[in-house]
Amino acid sequence: MASLIHARSAGPIRRALSRFFENGAAVAGLVILVPILLLTLTYDFWWPYKPNDIDLLAMNRGPSSAHWLGSDGVGRDIMARLLQGGRTSLLVATVSMVISTFIGFFIGALAGFAGRFIDGATMRFVDLAMTLPPVIFLLVLASIVGSGIVPTIFVISLLSWPVLSRMVRARLLELRERDFVVASHGMGAGLWHLLIRHGLPNTIDILVVYATLQVASGILLEAGLSFLGLGVTPPEASWGNMLNAARATHVLENYPWQWMFPGGALVVTVLAINFVGDGLRDAFDPRSELK
C-alpha cells in the first residue's frame, strides 16, 4: 500500500504530482484558479473604485466603460465588490479549511492511536457533532457568535471537521497494530511523536484532498449562510451576500448583472477547486490510472 510507505521516500508524492499534471481537468482548474486569486488579491492596485464607495447618482447602472460590471442598489461598483467579495469568500473558506483540517486530523488521529477507550469516547463525540441538525447548529451558532467574517469562519469550521476525523481514524486504525507503531510505543515515544511522525505522513493524501475540497464547500457554505442572513454581513462584500440580492424578484429580473457576475464567479471558482481536488484524489489513488 502506497500510503503506508514512509514520507521520507519522496517517490509516491512525485509520482502523484506527475499524475496530477497529466490530468487535463485538474490543470484546467489550476489555470482558472491562479488568475482569480491574482485578481482578487491585487485589485486595489489597478482598479479605481473601492468596494464600499456609494454613488447615489449612479444606482443600478448596467455594465459600461466606467463600471465594467455595472453598479448596485447604492451605486457601488460591482467589479470592485466582486473582487473584494472574492477576497472575503476565499479568506473565509481558506481559514475555515485550515481550522477544520487541523481539528479533524487531530481528533481523528487521537482516536486512531490513543487506545480503545479514548477512541470510543472521541468517536462518540464525533457522532454527536454529526448528529446536531445542521440547520439548528448554523442558525443558533450564528445568532450566538453574531454574523461577520470571524463568526462565519467559526461556524463553517465547526460544521466541517467530523467527516475528516472519521476518515483519518479509519486509515490510522489499520496502522495501530503495526509493528513500528507498537515499537515506538514500546520505546516510550509520546503521542505527539506518533501523531506527527506516523499519523501525518500516512494520512497526507486524505488531508490534501479534504483540504482542497473543503475550500470549495466553504465557499458554498458561506454563500448559503449569507442567503439565510447569517454569513458575512453587508455592507462588507462577499459572493454570498452579493448573490443574496437575487432574492428580490426585481433585482433578479431587472438588474441581472448584480447577481450573475458574483454567481458566475462563485460557480467557476468552486468548479475549478473541485477539478483540482478531484485531480489530487486521482493522483494519490494508485488505482486511478483506470480513469
Added chain:
Amino acid sequence: MLQYILRRTAVGLLMLLALTVLIFTLLRLTPGDPIDAYVNPSLPMSASDLQMLRTRLGLDQPLPVQYFAWLGAALTGDFGYSIQYNGEAVLPLVLSRIGPTILLMFSGLAIAAIVGIATGIFAAVRRNKLADLSLSTAAFVGISSPAFLTALLGLYVFAVILRWVPAGGMLTPGAPFSVGDLLAHLVLPATLLSIGHGALIMRYMRSSLLEVLSQDYVRTARAKGVREFWVIVKHAVRNALLPVITLIGSTIGIAIGGAIFIESVFDWPGMGLLMINAVVRRDYPVIMCATLLTGACVILVNLLTDIAYAAVDPRIKVA
C-alpha cells in the same frame, strides 16, 4: 454480537441525552427568547406587558429547572406546546412535517438516483468521448452551484415566467386534495433538489463502473463473446451499483432534517422550514423536539451501519 448491539444502543441513548443538553444550552445562549420574538420593535409595546407572558411560560425559572422540567415531561412522551404555533402540541406538529419532508427528499433522491445512475453508466461506456466529458463537466457544475441560487432561478423561470408549475407551497390553497396537484407542486423542488445528489451519484457510478469493467471476470465474459450490452447490464452494472447504494443510503439518514434552502425558497412545509421558523421565533419546545427526532434518526442510521459492518468484518468489533 448481541452485547455489542446493546452497548451501542445504550451509548446511542446517552448521546441523545447529551444532544438535548447541548441544544438546550446553545438555545439559551442565543440572545432573545420566545417573548422577544413576539413583538415587532416598532410597535409601542412595553416590557411589562410581556413580563407576564414570560412568567406564564416559566421562562423566568433557572435554566436547570427548566431543562429538567422539559426532560421529565419528554420522558413521559409530553413534548409540550409550541409557543408560537398557537399552542399546537409539539409532537403532532413535528410529526406532521416528516411526511412532506420525506416526500420531497425521496422524490429528489429517486430522480437523482435514476438520472445519476443512467448518466453514470452512459459516461462510463463512452469514457473520454465528448458525451462523457460534457456529462462529467455538467455533473461538476451541478456539484459546484449553490442550492439556493438554482432554487431561486428555477422558481423564477418555471413558476413566474413560464407558469408551468405553481410558485411554491405543497397544495393549491382551498382546492380539494388531488395527487396531480401535489405532483405539480412537487416536481420543481424535487428536480432542483436532485441536481446536487444526482451529480454526485453520476460521478460515483461512472468511476465504480469503470473499475468493474477492468476486472478479470468482465474481460472473461467479453472474451467468451457475450454481447457488450449484456456484459454491462448483467455483470458490470450490478457489481458497480454497490458503492452507489451505500452512498444513497448514507444520504437517507440526514434526509429527515429536510432540505433547508429548497424548503425555504419553495415554502415547502417540511422539517427544514419548521426548524428555520422555530429558530427565528425561538420556539424552544419545537426546536427541542425536532432536534431529538432528527438526532435519533441519524444515531439510528449510524448504529445500523456500524452493526452491519461489524457483522461483515469481525475486526471492527474492537472499535
Added chain:
Amino acid sequence: MNRRNFGRLLAAGTLLFSTIPAVMPVPAMAQAGKTIVGGFDVGPGGFQGNFNPLTATAGFTWLNTYFEPLVIYTSDLSKLTGALASEFAVGQDNLTYTFKLVDTKWHDGKPFTSADVKFTLELARNAESGSIFAARLAGIASVETPDERTAVVKLSKPNSAFLSVLSQVMILPQHALSSMPVKEVAKSQWWSTQPVGTGPFKFVKYVSDQYVEMAAYEGYRGGKPKADRLINRYFANPAAAVAALRAGEVQFTFAEPDDAKTFKGNDSFRVIEGDSYVVNYIGFNHRAKIWDDLRVRQAVMYAIDRNAIVSSLFGGAAKLANCGYVAPQLLPKDLTGYAHDPQKAKDLLAEAGWDKINGDKPIPWLTYYNTPQVANVMAAIQAMLAQVGINVVPRALDVPSYNGIVRSEKWQDFPMIYAGLQNGPNPASLNIGLNAAQIPPSGNNIMRVEMPALTEALNTAMAETDPAKADAKWQQVCKEMNSQLPWGPMWVASRYGVVSSKLKDFFWTPAPAGGPFVSHPEKWDIAP
C-alpha cells in the same frame, strides 16, 4: 444491441425523464364559486400562525375578517367608529364607557349579547389567559351588563388611550370558551380548528404553515359577502409572496418598496401606497457614553444627506422627519432642518473632541430590519458618516436577538441602532420610547433617554384630555426632540400592497400591526 445503441437508449431515457416537468400539466384550479387568495399576513402588519386575538401583537387585518372588536378605526385611521358597538359614549367623569351593541349572531347561530363582551374583557385582562392586553386593560374596574344590548365599562382612572386599546380586543363567544379553564385558553386547539366570530367570513380550516381558508358567512349583518371563499396564504418572505402574485396565484400581498415599484404602470395590478405611521430613527444609546455631547448628535444629523437617500433609495416615497412626527398639525414653526452639511458636522465633532470621545473606533450599529432596502440605506449612511470621521458597522439581527440585546444592560453591545417606532395615528405612541419613566424593565425606552424637559413635555401632552389643545402640547414634544436630539430622526416611509386588478371593491391600508380598520371584507369581489 451493440454498445452504441445501448448508449442511445440511455440518452433517450434521460432526455425523456428530464422533460417530464416540462410536459406535465398544471391542474386547473377547479374551485367552486368566487375565491379570493391573498398574502394577508405578509409584511410587518401580519402575524402568520397566530389565531388567538388575545395573543396578537399584529395580524389584525386578517383576524378582523372573522372576529370583530367593539370599536374600530375608520379606513383612513383618523378616528374610532363602532363595530360590534353601534354607539358608544364616554361619561363626564372620563371613567364610564357605555356601549350599545348591535343585534347579530355568531357564526354558529347563537345570539351575540353583552355577556360575550363582559366575558371577553374579563378574559383579556387576566394574564393567566396569556393575554397581552392584561397590563393595558388592568385599569378596568368593572364590566356591567344592564341588558342584553348594553355593556358599561368602568375604569379606575382616566385613560385617554382606552378606546384605542379596545379596538384590538376582538370580542369572543362566551358559549364556546367559558367551559375552558383560563390557563388552557392560550394553548387550546379551538383557535385554529373551530373559532367562532361575528365577522363576514367564517373559519373553515388551517393547513399548517400553508394557508387559512374562510367561507362566506351568509348571516352577516352587513349582507352576504360577495366572495364565497377567502384564503390567507402563508409565505416565508415578501419576495416569495410577490412571486406568487406575479404567477397569478394570489390576488393581493404586502410588497417591499422596490418590488412594489415594478408593478407601477402595469394594468393587471394596482399598487396601494400608505403611510407606515412608523418614524425611523438613529438611536443613540444614552448610556454608551459616546453620545453625551449634543454637538456629536447634531454632527450625525448634518453628516447624513437625508434628501439624497429619500429621493434615490426610497424613490421619493418617504417624508423627512425632524422630530418624531411628520403630521403637519404636530409640527411647530421653527424646526431645525439639519440640511446636509458635512463641513459643519466635522466642525461640530472637532469642537466636541470626538477623537477623544471615540475617534475612529468601530461603532456597532444594530437593526432588526432585514430588508434589502434598509441594507442599502444603512450602507449609504455608513459611507456618509465615515466621511466625517464616525466609523459605524451595520449589523442586521433577527427580531428576538435584537429585542434581547436592546432590553439588556450591556451598553457596549448596542451603542447605536436603526429602528422605528409607531408615531400615529395617536401621537402618544412615542411616549413609551422617550419618557424617562419608560426605561426598561417598565417601558420600552430602549435608548435610555433621560431628558427632563422632554419627559415633562410628554407628560403634559399625555395628560391633556381636550383634543383641541392637545396638538399644541405635542408640538412642544416635537420641539424638544428637534433641538435636543434624543434620537436622530430620519423619515417616515411609505408601505405598499399590490392588488390584482381582478379584485373589486377591495380595501387595504398598511396600518401598524394590521389595524384593525374598517375594510368591509363582505364587499370584496373578484372578476372571473
